[in-house]
Amino acid sequence: MPNSSGKGSRSATPTSPRAPGERAPRRGAGAWAALAPNPGNLRVYQAVVLALVFLVWYVLTSPTLLPPFYFDDPYKAAFFFGEPHKVMSRVWNWFVSGEIYRHLWVTLIETLLAFAIGTVFGVAIGIWLALSPAASAIFDPYIKGLNAMPRVILAPIFFVWFGLGIASKVALGVTLVFFIVFFNVYQGVREVSPVVLANARMLGATPRQLLRYVYLPSAMSWVFASLHNSVGLAFVGAVVGEYLGSAEGVGYLIHQAEGVFDINTVFAGILLLTAFALILDWLVGRIEKRLMVWQPRSGETERI
Numbered sequence: 001m002p003n004s005s006g007k008g009s010r011s012a013t014p015t016s017p018r019a020p021g022e023r024a025p026r027r028g029a030g031a032w033a034a035l036a037p038n039p040g041n042l043r044v045y046q047a048v049v050l051a052l053v054f055l056v057w058y059v060l061t062s063p064t065l066l067p068p069f070y071f072d073d074p075y076k077a078a079f080f081f082g083e084p085h086k087v088m089s090r091v092w093n094w095f096v097s098g099e100i101y102r103h104l105w106v107t108l109i110e111t112l113l114a115f116a117i118g119t120v121f122g123v124a125i126g127i128w129l130a131l132s133p134a135a136s137a138i139f140d141p142y143i144k145g146l147n148a149m150p151r152v153i154l155a156p157i158f159f160v161w162f163g164l165g166i167a168s169k170v171a172l173g174v175t176l177v178f179f180i181v182f183f184n185v186y187q188g189v190r191e192v193s194p195v196v197l198a199n200a201r202m203l204g205a206t207p208r209q210l211l212r213y214v215y216l217p218s219a220m221s222w223v224f225a226s227l228h229n230s231v232g233l234a235f236v237g238a239v240v241g242e243y244l245g246s247a248e249g250v251g252y253l254i255h256q257a258e259g260v261f262d263i264n265t266v267f268a269g270i271l272l273l274t275a276f277a278l279i280l281d282w283l284v285g286r287i288e289k290r291l292m293v294w295q296p297r298s299g300e301t302e303r304i
Helices: 029-035 039-059 077-079 083-095 099-132 132-146 150-160 166-190 196-200 207-244 250-259 265-292
Strands: none
Touching: 029 132, 029 196, 039 083, 039 207, 077 265, 083 265, 099 132, 099 150, 099 166, 132 166, 150 166, 150 196, 150 207, 166 207, 166 265, 196 207, 207 250, 207 265
16 A cells, blocks of 8 residues: 555555465465575585585595594594495495395395384374273373383394294384374374364264274374384384394394494495485385375465
């Protein structure tokens, strides 16, 4: 609206009125998007950072490029921290010789089974307790107690119960994955809008229809948020189990290399596990994008 005095008047920018129920764009979202790197250059920046990390690693551990400024012996840095070219050479030899495939397959099977079983149980029990206030109140102290307990200490018990095979590693991984998925699903179901529930019930929705069309869609975003963390924890369960007692798997290779102070093989196993954990996390993200197409994308307004 122009200034009544006529001085310093400034034409108002026309804005279209928002529809009822339409949310206003978040303040600062545009500025944050402007500061973010271009998606086309993002991978380049990430590759540069990775290359710099390996370059610094190589320079600091090379016995000839720098004088020893922390260790008295120039070879001690390489002994404690490994050398990147030898680490990558070890990974290359593993794949060329085919030695790694059997161990990697065992670790991946343990991870996927722990991930799948822990997710299924977490979703099912999370929905059940979220929809059953009485059962939730009864089991609440026990679930909190089990979640507070360090699950790694269960590994010796699982070895006694299930042996040193795959089953004990899967059981350990399930205990790590379950609670993350459970608490996210429980929170997602509990946060369903009462207005949406009331409208659905007024339209005659049955409990099964409420579960399918209201509760599950509400919990899905929470489920996928938990799955990104669960992938890494499933790997942790599998590798820790292999490290404590096994005859195969990448964790077994790391444990064997540690026993003979082969730090390059230890780092090679760590890098290999990290790479495959990132691949699984990327697959979860791709599945999430396909299943969550109903969600508004960033920059778009949401309508209730």
